[in-house]
Amino acid sequence: MQYNDYRALGVTLLSNGLLAYYPQLKIDDAEMMVILQLEMFAQKGDFFPTNEEIAANTNFSVAEIGSLLQKLIEQNFLVIDQVTDQKGMIGNKYNLNQLYDKLDKLLAGKTDSTLNKNGKDNSTSVIDNSPLNQLVRQFEIEFGRYLSPIEREEIAAWLNVDHYDPAIIKLALREAVLSQAYSLKYIDRILLNWQRHNLKTVSEVQKFLRRNR
Template sequence: MALHHSGKIVKCDQKVDITATFGSDLVLEGFTAIPNILLKVYSQVGISDFQMLLLIQLIRFHVEEREYYPSPQMLAEVMESEPARLERELQDLLDKEIIAVSQFYDCDHRVIFQGYDFEPLFSKISDIWAAIRAREIEESKKLLNSQELAPDMFDNKVTGLINCFEKEFGRPLSPIEVEQIEQWAAGADASLVVEALRRAVLGGKHNFKYINSILVEWKKNNIRTLDAVEQYDRDFHKRRAGLKKRCAGPGEVPAPEDSKTDSKKKAFIRTLYI
């Protein structure tokens, strides 16, 4: 007749391989499963690190030893803490309604007994999980919507730039020029492309190569907005004014450029900062 043994079972064998015995006990003693989501969010419900370890021991007592209401003295045997502190920590968990003390019914022995109840803990954890999941779903919806709208927004952006260029150039753009505008639109804000066009027109430079040189200069200096362009212009003028003061002594007029190459270079730079 098969017997049910609820206590600890020890093998009756004098020839013991300690390593093998350890491996056997490691498996047969069982495991205490702790939900990962509990380990991730326990601090959000007001559980300290020490209290988390205490909860793990309470769960272990419940699962492994079928001890539903371990005393502070029993807990002190497996934790490096005094029973008095453990009693305070247990009371704190009860006060914060993280655990509760409830009555349980043993169907086999038909008895009612008292034990720690973990339902309040998992109720709080489920609320946090629900909030996290709701936020993730909302973020995923926004991402999907942005991906759905992105092609239309990009097409409208390119169309607006093409219309602007054709108006300033006074002619339809070629396919190559349209492709160039698409590349600019993909790498820069439309307002920057229009500003580069404006500077080119004011400088009498109606060509894409010149406009591209302006945008490349801004990109190289990490300029992404019109405000950044204006600040860059101000900094440029300050640097140029300071350079002139250093080059010219009191009452002196700065010397003219010595070569046509330098003159052309400076003229080009000036057009970038009209």
Template sequence: MDKERFIEWMEQGTVSIPKLLMTHYAKLGLNEIELMTLLHIHMSLEGGNSFPTPEEISSHMSISTGTCMEVLRSLLQRGFLAIEQQHQASFITERYTLKPLWEKLLHSLFKESQQDKQEQQVQLEVNLYTVFEKEFGRPLSPFECETLTMWQDQDHHDAMIIKAALREAVMSGKLNFRYIDRILFEWKKNGIKTIEQARSYGRKFRQHQQTKKNTSEKTAANSTVPFFNWLEQ
């Protein structure tokens, strides 16, 4: 092999191919020929050729010029590729742009992310019923199931916040839905939206209740289990 020619080849540089495109092109509805056509356009744009001809593109592929023209037409019609006009002095030039492809890729990733969040939310809701039934030691009644749904759909409480309220009720020794509803009401009223905020607010509330307990004449001297009542606000 000619050493000088090899060095010349190597100095032509490399083409950066987005990994996301390689892993998501099938989900976008692209086949391998369409992907390679887009990649060759991408390579041409990076190399300074903004409007490669079907002959130039197909010369680096295993398809004919006619097939390449059909592929380009399809990509343009389906919104994976676009042609922009540039005004230079007294004439107009055209160039390919892959902006539509990147927009479709972004939209696909966003949609995929939203689906993942929805699936996670569904799983959280399923786990929520399981956690409640485990703590109560029995299946939930229809009314209790309806209340759980209401907390999420009408009151817009996050599943993790509801679980935190359940833990707070367990710690307070008042395991019932009315008590948990009161906790959620107090948290919402005080702008509690995260687990960290709920834990901090719960600690402050228990400290306040403990102070009241210690100063109350009705407190049993031998009591070892603190009792915190969120209903007495």
């Protein structure tokens, strides 16, 4: 597909506030993906997509989508409204108003400690600049898709359990992309190989790569 073909698929508008603060609303990544899908369908005029339609756009099964929707309803982020169309037909629609009400309250209740001397919000930069979030965004850009919760946990384990340097992980990602291998398992093998060679710094990895090109 060409760039214009992708443009023809349309664009989904989403609040940057939601993207930055959904963890503080206790929304996990899987639930956020469902919210993104609901927004996409709604902005195309489909206010009650089926679980099958949502699942087709994600890495989740139909059953998992059903469970995630139920969790959003139980947490009062999502409501199913009954509506009547112009022909008098009764139907349903998903309503995310309560989610945005909660987001409004969160933002309104932010303290001055999150503001810098120019009155600008610093809290988003704190969230955005965490090593895990930086890596996740980089992987999603290179893979051309959202990562699943399990994939995000694996990257977190590289940082917190294996204690890999984020810069080393980015180098492994680059090597995988150069090989057109868009897989965390492939990247894990690269990292293990470098670990076996006792490569601990970016400079050591780069020298190793130059020797083995």
